[in-house]
Amino acid sequence: MNSGQGTEWVILLRKVADDQDTDAFTALFEHFGPRVKAFLMKSGADHAMAEECAQDVMVTVWKKAAQFDPSRASVATWIYTIARNRRIDMLRRDRRPEPEDLNWGPEEEPDQFDVLGLQQESDQLAAAIASLPEKQRVMIERAYFGDLSHSEIAEETGLPLGTIKSRIRLALERLRHSLS
């Protein structure tokens, strides 16, 4: 993965939000559609259900594009949360209430420095996970496919999350400041 991949997806998703750009959406669909489908199949869905739900997820990506905040998540992360929620519905798992949101008002744009930094951190995190020892990487993947219960997840995950967490924390501080 080249270092600017995350930023590319942000630009495409912004075109979907601002201009209802079908070409930009097609590029996102071709990359993320099969990944969402494979993720759902790994989570226990059969082929037909995974196909249908992956299409649902991509419809939601279009419809919620304007709500994406690139200072707090990469496009892959944001689509993951949509796929995760769809999986919970699909498999009739326990309800998962969410914390009250800190939305950007329509007049407020995230800080460009935060956006660039977060996208780079996300790319680096993905590279770090890909290079973990096989056994640890497989455990983490299984946790996210819903294959492990919470008591089976190690208390210390050994994931290098300090940098990306600090960056998101700063973005939240700026957001809190602008809200008050």
Added chain:
Amino acid sequence: MITHHLSDNLLMAYSAGTLPEAFNLAVATHIALCDDCRARLASFDAVGGAVLDGVLEDETASTTRMESGALAATLARIKTAAPVARSPQRAPQNALLPEPLASYVGGDVSQIRWRNLGGGVRQMLIPTSEHATARLLYIPAGAAVPDHGHRGLELTLVLQGAFADEDARFGRGDIEIADEGTEHQPVAEPGEDCICLAVTDAPLKFRALLPRLAQPFFRI
């Protein structure tokens, strides 16, 4: 100042969507009060994003494709789909109960339907899925929570006042994570009455005789 936070494994399981509903409620309510855990959750979501993005590297998934015609079908659905309004569910600024807890209770603290447990202690059970139990507890200032050990995992999130046990003090926003090894005697601080959200995946076992007799009756 929040000093007791969620553990990595709870945040990862919440991100993965594998917790019982009652635990999701406690985790989400703590995050509503704690930007540090909100940022930690976002970093665990980022791990999920990386897992999603890398899923085709796995050889059993590497041949996954969308059906032919999937893009056209999706675009056709997008044309007819109504745009999603942003729905920021947000409790009022000075509310004691943040979202999502406020929605489960049906409003702020005045909407809580307390039941007396004796000794001034009150509780309200919050309906969730059967895999775990959530309840609000009201402990008068200065009163002790009955001495208990734990059979499963128990999270206690303080919403008002504070309690302390032998080791630590827990104030608004703090979450205590107790498991089988934990035996303690928490006491509500003098001053303000203590209100907390307690969730457990097993019934508590009380050591004093009276609370044990009352246990099945009160479902505490």
